[in-house]
Amino acid sequence: MHGYLTIEQVGKNFETxxxxxxxxxxxxxxxxxxxFVSIIGHSGCGKSTLLNIVAGLSRPSTxxxxxxxxVVDAPGPDRAVVFQNHSLLPWLTAYANVxxxxxxxxxxxxxxxxxxxWTKHNLALVHMDxxxxxxxxxxxxxxxxxVGIARALAMQPKILLLDEPFxxxxxxxxxxxxxxxxxxxxxxxxxxxxxxxxxxxxxxxSDRIVxxxxxxxxxxxxxxxxxxxxxxxxxxAVDTPEYARCxxxxxxxxxxxxxxxx
Amino acid sequence: xxxxxxxxxxxxxxxPWLAQLRLLEKLRNLAGALLPPLITIAALLLxxxxxxxQEGSSLPPPxxxxxDTWELIRDPFFDNGGTDVGLFWQILASLKRxxxxxxxxxxxxxxxxxxxxxxxFAYRGLDPIFQVLRTVPPLAWLPISLAAFKxxxxxxxxxxxxxxxxxxxxxxAVGVRQIPEDYRNIARVLRLNGWEYFIKIMLPASVPYMxxxxxxxxxxxxxxxVAAEMLVGGVGIGFFIWDGWNSSLLSEIILALIYVGxxxxxxxxxxxxxxxxxxxxxx
Numbered sequence: 001m002h003g004y005l006t007i008e009q010v011g012k013n014f015e016t017x018x019x020x021x022x023x024x025x026x027x028x029x030x031x032x033x034x035x036f037v038s039i040i041g042h043s044g045c046g047k048s049t050l051l052n053i054v055a056g057l058s059r060p061s062t063x064x065x066x067x068x069x070x071v072v073d074a075p076g077p078d079r080a081v082v083f084q085n086h087s088l089l090p091w092l093t094a095y096a097n098v099x100x101x102x103x104x105x106x107x108x109x110x111x112x113x114x115x116x117x118w119t120k121h122n123l124a125l126v127h128m129d130x131x132x133x134x135x136x137x138x139x140x141x142x143x144x145x146x147v148g149i150a151r152a153l154a155m156q157p158k159i160l161l162l163d164e165p166f167x168x169x170x171x172x173x174x175x176x177x178x179x180x181x182x183x184x185x186x187x188x189x190x191x192x193x194x195x196x197x198x199x200x201x202x203x204x205x206s207d208r209i210v211x212x213x214x215x216x217x218x219x220x221x222x223x224x225x226x227x228x229x230x231x232x233x234x235x236x237a238v239d240t241p242e243y244a245r246c247x248x249x250x251x252x253x254x255x256x257x258x259x260x261x262x
Numbered sequence: 263x264x265x266x267x268x269x270x271x272x273x274x275x276x277x278p279w280l281a282q283l284r285l286l287e288k289l290r291n292l293a294g295a296l297l298p299p300l301i302t303i304a305a306l307l308l309x310x311x312x313x314x315x316q317e318g319s320s321l322p323p324p325x326x327x328x329x330d331t332w333e334l335i336r337d338p339f340f341d342n343g344g345t346d347v348g349l350f351w352q353i354l355a356s357l358k359r360x361x362x363x364x365x366x367x368x369x370x371x372x373x374x375x376x377x378x379x380x381x382x383f384a385y386r387g388l389d390p391i392f393q394v395l396r397t398v399p400p401l402a403w404l405p406i407s408l409a410a411f412k413x414x415x416x417x418x419x420x421x422x423x424x425x426x427x428x429x430x431x432x433x434x435a436v437g438v439r440q441i442p443e444d445y446r447n448i449a450r451v452l453r454l455n456g457w458e459y460f461i462k463i464m465l466p467a468s469v470p471y472m473x474x475x476x477x478x479x480x481x482x483x484x485x486x487x488v489a490a491e492m493l494v495g496g497v498g499i500g501f502f503i504w505d506g507w508n509s510s511l512l513s514e515i516i517l518a519l520i521y522v523g524x525x526x527x528x529x530x531x532x533x534x535x536x537x538x539x540x541x542x543x544x545x
Contacts, residue, residue: 055451056450057447057450057451074450075447075450075451075453076451076453077451077452077453079451080451081447081451083444083447085444087442087444087445087447087448089445089448089462089463089466089467091466091467091541100452100462101452104452104453104454104458105452155451155452
């Protein structure tokens with residue numbers, strides 16, 4: 001099994017006071033370049049742990065992650081993460097938050113004017129060019145998340161990792177951001193892994209939906225391929241039989257076969 | 263046509279009127295801010311005057327304080343050599359000691375605070391020691407420092423240093439420890455090196471905490487300098503007060519106390535102001 005990103009037999013144990021806790025076990029997945037993959041599962045199933053391992057923020061106890069032929073063993077800008085709570089630096093403006101990443105990644109390659117251009121270009125991609133001088137606490141939740149996405153995109157990562165990026169947003173803002181992410185995916189042809197617990201979000205955005213079993217020792221239960229043409233339009237996609245099929249498959253997995261006890 | 267003409271005619275008449283209103287509004291706000299403290303001060307002075315104005319009172323009333331110390335108030339810059347110098351020079355001498363001791367405390371306090379904030383080994387090792395040492399009263403350090411430095415001026419500065427450093431260390435450490443995990447993750451994803459992390463994330467994230475420590479520290483060191491100078495002597499506002507006591511010049515002591523209070527207040531405000539400038543937000 002070899003892809004652009006290869007997750008090979010990854011397991012993760014946490015040492016706790018009560019002994020070793022196995023969060024993930026034998027997770028294997030190959031993702032092609034340009035693919036949009038969602039990981040869905042009940043909370044506590046280890047999906048964020050998996051994302052952190054891909055990001056390099058956390059080391060796998062067993063197995064390995066390979067990106068473009070190289071073993072992932074530390075975090076780096078080639079795997080940009082958009083965190084759930086945006087994690088913008090509150091003392092920097094939207095522009096400066098993105099610029100910090102641009103300067104760090106392209107400081108030696110691009111001139112100052114080019115970096116300025118690239119920063120503004122990425123803010124424009126997420127429709128935030130009008131608010132580049134504002135600080136995070138002057139922005140709404142959705143706008144902050146947009147800037148967070150711009151910062152991740154600006155690193156020109158090989159793979160974009162979204163950790164429940166819309167989890168804290170209201171339904172309308174959520175829909176707007178989903179549209180923006182689809183548009184960016186189409187324009188930049190990025191490879192994306194997105195953690196979510198929203199079934200509709202997963203079906204609408206993904207090429208494949210990876211369903212995780214409940215922990216401990218969570219692993220991949222099923223994978224659903226979403227064969228909807230791109231570009232997808234929210235209202236048209238919802239009415240297709242393929243959408244209904246995928247939605248049903250994921251719902252059945254989550255609420256019949258792997259329903260949570262709680 | 264007539265409509266626009268009418269507006270053009272009205273405007274110049276309206277504008278000075280509005281400007282006057284705004285001026286009035288500003289004056290009212292100013293009065294609202296100034297009047298309460300002025301009234302309280304006047305009432306307290308009056309009370310003091312009534313309490314101490316009687317025959318045989320042990321403390322002088324405000325009118326006597328002003329009369330006795332008028333020469334000192336009028337000319338704070340005289341210099342007759344030795345310790346017989348104006349209040350400006352007395353306060354300046356104290357401020358110099360505080361400036362040296364406090365600056366040293368700020369630099370080493372922030373460094374130590376960052377160390378115990380960053381490393382849990384250093385935290386476990388040093389925190390208990392700091393917690394014990396910080397409860398030692400400032401003046402208790404004086405004999406030891408006199409023995410160590412064998413000179414009064416460095417001893418006074420050391421007392422300032424050791425008084426101011428604890429709140430700086432402890433607040434900086436809290437500031438560093440509260441940096442959200444997300445910011446650290448961002449730094450890791452961007453592969454910021456240690457120096458970049460310090461400058462771009464740790465410092466701005468913990469600056470409000472540092473300045474809380476610095477503000478407490480400067481207040482404590484101003485408290486300590488007066489006490490330390492009483493013991494070590496020389497030019498300085500503390501010894502000026504002690505000298506006043508020895509010469510039974512109670513009015514001079516009261517004047518010096520007022521100056522000490524005002525300077526302490528200003529020091530606190532200056533540190534707060536610098537903190538706001540650096541943090542770019544209220545602290």
